[in-house]
Amino acid sequence: MNKSKEDTIRLLLVDDEEGFRMTIAKRLERRGFVLMQASCGEACLEILGREAVDVVVLDVKMPGLSGIETLKAIKQKHGEIQVILLTGNVAVSDGIQGIKAGAYDYLTKPVEIDHLVNKVRQAFEMARMEAQKTAQLEYRTKLERKIVDTERLVSLGTMSTGIAHEINNPLAIINEAAGFMKQVISAPKPKSKLDQCSQKKALLMGIEKIETSIKRASRITHQLLGHVKKHRSQFSEVDVAALMHETLGLLKKEVEDKKIRMNWQLHRKKISLWSDAYKIRQVLINLLNNAIHAVGENGCITLSSYETLDAVILEIKDNGRGIPKENLSKIFDPFFTTKSFDEGTGLGLFVVHKIMSDLAGDIEVNSRVGKGTDFTIKFPKTASICNLEDNLSMDKDKKI
Numbered sequence: 001m002n003k004s005k006e007d008t009i010r011l012l013l014v015d016d017e018e019g020f021r022m023t024i025a026k027r028l029e030r031r032g033f034v035l036m037q038a039s040c041g042e043a044c045l046e047i048l049g050r051e052a053v054d055v056v057v058l059d060v061k062m063p064g065l066s067g068i069e070t071l072k073a074i075k076q077k078h079g080e081i082q083v084i085l086l087t088g089n090v091a092v093s094d095g096i097q098g099i100k101a102g103a104y105d106y107l108t109k110p111v112e113i114d115h116l117v118n119k120v121r122q123a124f125e126m127a128r129m130e131a132q133k134t135a136q137l138e139y140r141t142k143l144e145r146k147i148v149d150t151e152r153l154v155s156l157g158t159m160s161t162g163i164a165h166e167i168n169n170p171l172a173i174i175n176e177a178a179g180f181m182k183q184v185i186s187a188p189k190p191k192s193k194l195d196q197c198s199q200k201k202a203l204l205m206g207i208e209k210i211e212t213s214i215k216r217a218s219r220i221t222h223q224l225l226g227h228v229k230k231h232r233s234q235f236s237e238v239d240v241a242a243l244m245h246e247t248l249g250l251l252k253k254e255v256e257d258k259k260i261r262m263n264w265q266l267h268r269k270k271i272s273l274w275s276d277a278y279k280i281r282q283v284l285i286n287l288l289n290n291a292i293h294a295v296g297e298n299g300c301i302t303l304s305s306y307e308t309l310d311a312v313i314l315e316i317k318d319n320g321r322g323i324p325k326e327n328l329s330k331i332f333d334p335f336f337t338t339k340s341f342d343e344g345t346g347l348g349l350f351v352v353h354k355i356m357s358d359l360a361g362d363i364e365v366n367s368r369v370g371k372g373t374d375f376t377i378k379f380p381k382t383a384s385i386c387n388l389e390d391n392l393s394m395d396k397d398k399k400i
C-alpha cells in the first residue's frame with residue numbers, strides 16, 4: 001500500500017555503537033521510515049538544527065553529551081519532536097529520569113524491532129495530535145483576538161461618528177468667526193484703532209493657526225462621517241474592475257505627479273458584486289492614498305481582483321517603505337498615524353475597517369519593512385446577498 005507523504009516518519013537514530021545503529025537503521029528503512037543517523041548527542045542537535053525530524057530514537061549511554069542531556073536540549077529547542085530513549089536493561093532509572101525530562105517513552109536494549117516500530121509510530125501519532133492541538137489553539141486565539149479587536153473598533157466607530165457629528169456644527173461656527181475676524185483685521189481702515197495696533201500681525205497669525213486647526217479637525221470629522229452618508233446604504237451590482245478604474249481616476253493627478261507605475265492584474269472575466277459601491281470606493285481611496293504615500297516618487301502599485309467560489313477578493317499591493325511589525329497591530333486604531341500633522345489623521349484604516357465590517361467583509365495586511373505592503377480585502381458573496389435581504393427587509397419596514 002502506498003503511503004502518503006504525511007505518513008512518512010522522519011526518524012533520527014542516535015547511538016555511538018555503529019554496528020547496532022546500522023543494523024537497526026536498515027531494518028527501520030525497510031519498514032518505510034526515512035532514516036537519519038548520528039553517533040553522538042552533539043551531532044544529533046546539529047542535524048535537528050537543519051533537518052525536519054519527527055521522532056528521535058536516542059541511546060542514553062554515550063560519550064560526550066549523555067542521552068539525558070541531549071534529550072533536555074532537544075525538548076528545549078524542538079519541543080514538538082518526540083524522543084524515545086534506549087537504555088541498558090539494568091538502567092531502568094535512566095528511562096524514568098528520561099520520561100521526567102520529556103521523553104515519550106523508553107525501551108531497554110536489546111531492542112525488539114517490532115516493539116520499536118510500534119513505539120515510533122505511537123510517538124509520531126502523538127506528535128501529530130499535539131501539532132494539530134497547537135494549530136487549533138493558535139487559530140482560536142487569533143480568532144478570539146480578531147473578534148475582540150473588531151468589537152472594540154466597531155464600538156469606537158459608533159462613538160466617534162457620534163462625536164464627529166456633534167463637533168461639525170461648532171466647527172463651522174468657529175470657522176466662520178475666524179474668517180470674519182480676519183476680514184475685520186485686514187480691512188483697510190486707516191482710522192481704526194486696530195490698524196495702529198502693534199499686535200495686528202500677531203492677531204492675524206493667531207487666526208491662521210485657528211484656520212489650520214479647523215482644517216485638520218474638519219478632515220477628521222470628514223473621514224469619520226464619510227461612511228455614514230446621509231442616505232442609507234445603497235446596494236447595487238458593482239462591476240469591480242470598473243469601480244477600481246473609476247476610483248483610481250480620482251487620484252490620477254497624484255499618481256501622475258509622483259510618476260507612480262500602476263500595475264493591473266484583473267481577472268479576465270468580469271467580476272460583479274452585490275454591494276455598496278460608495279462604501280467600497282471609500283475603502284479603495286483610503287488604501288490607495290496610503291499606498292501612494294508609502295511608495296513616493298517612481299514607486300509601483302499593483303491592483304488585483306479575483307474571485308473564489310464564495311468571495312470576491314481585491315488586493316492593493318505597493319513596493320513602499322512597509323509597516324514595522326510593532327505598528328501592524330495598531331494601524332486600524334483610530335488616530336494612529338506615522339504621518340505629520342498636515343499629512344494624516346490616522347483615521348483612514350479605522351474607517352476602512354469599519355466599512356469592511358459593515359459589509360461583512362474582511363481585511364488582511366501583509367507587510368515587510370523596505371519591501372512593501374499588501375492589503376487584501378475580501379467580500380463574501382453570500383454576505384452581499386444577506387445584506388441585500390437586510391436592505392429589502394429594512395425597506396419593507398420603512399413602508400409600513
Ligand SMILES: Nc1ncnc2c1ncn2[C@@H]1O[C@H](COP(=O)(O)OP(=O)(O)OP(=O)(O)O)[C@@H](O)[C@H]1O
Nearest residue numbers: 290291294331337338339344345346347348349373
Ligand atoms: N501602504 C502602507 N505602507 C506603509 N504604511 C502604511 C500603509 N498603509 C498604512 N500605513 C501606516 O498606517 C498608518 C495609519 O494609516 P491610516 O490610513 O489609518 O492613517 P493615515 O494615512 O496616517 O492618515 P489618514 O488616512 O487619516 O489621512 C499610517 O500612518 C502608516 O504609518
Ligand SMILES: [Mg+2]
Nearest residue numbers: 286290348349
Ligand atoms: Mg490613510
